[in-house]
Amino acid sequence: MKGPKAKVEQKLAGDKKTGKRKPATDTQVKRQIKKEKKAKKDPNKPKRPPSAFFVFLDEFRKEYKQANPNANSVSAVGKAGGEKWRALSDAEKAPYVAKAEKKKAEYEKSMATYNKQKDSNTEEVAEESDKSKSEVNDEEEDESGEEDDEE
DNA sequence: CGGCTGATTGTTGCA
């Protein structure tokens, strides 16, 4: 059972010890592996919610692009955003983290359904209707007024 | 012409 990640493991093992970031090449390996194992794709595997960093980065991208219309490459924003992110205080990250928390909550729900499906799948194929989309609008509406969808 | 890599950090999930 050589998990595809086994290869990455070796790669990471070599560089990880250096304490530095994983070799950029790790992405290459991962990508390859994914393609290999992507044979079996889950019906609706819940994608991981963007981390607070990603949320921040999301907005940062736009700003960065405006500030640097020339440099709008991934790495550019990534580095710039990462640097800024570290400069941010917990308070600044608070709003982003809060968002990430919400995403996580939703992700958990998706996971629950995902697990359910898997469970049913092992025993019986649960005909997945479209009812799995039960948007539960419970408590949100904090105070920061987010998601203004009006246009 | 087409597809993938690259970089940031965080986060979650499984063994």
Add this chain to the structure above:
DNA sequence: TGCAACAATCAGCCG
């Protein structure tokens, strides 16, 4: 408990 892989983005670059 810890590692491992992945989440978006977007343009550049190689085959």
